[in-house]
Amino acid sequence: MEGQDFEALYRAHVGQVYGLCLRLTGQPALAEDCTQECFIKAWRALPGFEGRSQMATWLHRIAVNTVLGLRRRRPGDALRDAALLDDAIAEALPSGDDAPGTLDLEAALDRLPQGARDVLVLVGVYGHSHEAAASMLGIAVGTSKAQLHRGRRLLARQLGIGMEAA
């Protein structure tokens, strides 16, 4: 793999990786560190990537791993910055989007307890299965499902949206 091709890979995936890091850490600066570390790890892990699974899934796995590592190393950085998070996400929205509604949702997501938010982001936003999310987060599948249920309930209450039949 040439460096130029890895740059292409970076450009193709950085949005999703940063988006994931951002929602999981709640801080743009930390999310940048997370993104950088994720791609550096990805380059080094590339020999082990067989290429038959989705590249995005593989990168998400590395990103989540990186976030967990950051959380362990910097427990004091638990302070999420809602305003900065708002700005970062707002930049990402296509013009014409119902920005207030989406930002309300992001803000509500941000206010959730960490465990529930982690699962809602991976399963609800990024479309991973419970099996994949549980594996990435290092929790049991049952825990993942419970966290999802809890998170949905909390969000629904905040946003006045009906719950999907469980």
Next chain:
Amino acid sequence: MNANTPKNHAMRCATLTALLLPAFALPALAAASRPFSAQKPADPTGTVEIIDVEGSIDIAGWDQPSVEVTGTIGAKVERVDVASSGNRTTVRVVLPRGSNGGGDDDYEAHLKIRVPQKSQLEVSLVSADLRLAGVAGTAHLQTVSGEINGDGGGGDLEVASVSGDIHLSARGSHSGRFKTVSGDLVISGVDGDVQLSTVSGDARLTLGTLSRAQLSSVSGDVNVTANGLAAAGQLAADSVSGDVGVHLGAVPDADIDVQAFSGEIHNCFGPKAVEEQYGPGSRLSFRSGKGGGHIQIDSKSGDVTLCAGK
């Protein structure tokens, strides 16, 4: 054992130079090509190396322990060195220093070369055409734009061309590695291990039982017809825009995985290809027979055809 001492070599050079001098001294006269012949004892299972820029080379195996070179060389060919050292014999067509061939026949060498039938061959040509037959040892052949025709004699083949076409019969051969840039490739008979790389040249392979096949193309079409895939055999093919066709005589016992980004997948056995869940493209993924082998075909915009059985 080596008759080609520096002294003999120098004498031969002097003689040739003397013969050639009139041609250089009187450029206005049309210089004629001249006959050439040489013979050297050679190891019956040794290596014969042949180097030529232009003209044509015709290699045939025989049952003599020697290398015999006969033919004609153009007026501007400086000389043909035929030398043996240990178990290696070299036939090299030498052009004057500073010249690289001029596209006219004065630089051509047309040689028939007989080599011991079990020789290994190492042939390097630029625009000279090559004909090959009856040599059973491993053959390494490379050319820029010359054509390569004939049969590989049953030995392993390693052939590289830039734009020259390659037509070879490789019956009895268990290993073939073929590389072309824009030359077309028509190969038949390899039974076992095949590797192919092409940029825009089209390739048509008619093979025996594949134990390992690795096929790579950018825009050239690749068509493989084979008796079948060996147990635990592996076939991997990838193409950017060239079409890929694989036709096996028998339904393989293999896990099959075909992906096409925008090309179409046509298969004559197994389930239908399905559209990818995330993003464009279609995929055909199933176990054929008992599995054990592996067939993997990846294409961007080339169409993929996979058929097996009568």
Next chain:
Amino acid sequence: MTTPRFTTIEDALASLPRAVQPARDLWPAISRELAAPPADVALAGGAAARDTAPRFALKSWPLALAASLAVASLAGALCWSVWRERPAAALVARTAPAPAPVTARTLVNFEPLHNAEYVSARSDLEQVFNERLKLLAPATRARIQADLETIRKANADIRAALGKDPASPLLLKLLQNTGQQEIDLYTSVAQTTEPMLARRT
């Protein structure tokens, strides 16, 4: 609270943008880090990292060959046909002038162990290729240049497709193959034009 746009939480979450661009381009910092000397590899995980970092599990056989050869043997890294026993380095020594400065066009390989040698050898190989092209008949030269264009265009097409469909390991693998095809082309021309080099008598 604004009027809810969605009827279910699932719809709401699924509508959120998955991709969010960072405020600044992170690539320069990443590429600097990756081009750094092997010390990082050792720190990143000791023996295990050292084992996996230098090797690439590439399907294309020429580099599979390279994986097992020593760093010093550029022949393995760059040449398709090792049997010729004429490493690219030797070819270069014979014909190339002083190595050209690394230009933006030159691909950089982040392979920690091969970094400097690879960059230099790749640039030299391109130079040898260009020199040898001049030796060939115009028609042959034109065909080779057309094929180089084919490879580069295929490379560009794949990158463009990757931009629209980032989650495609298929495209990634094909991109890798076109990179290899370009090197193979240079090597083929360099090796096959050897008979044309002026010989010492």
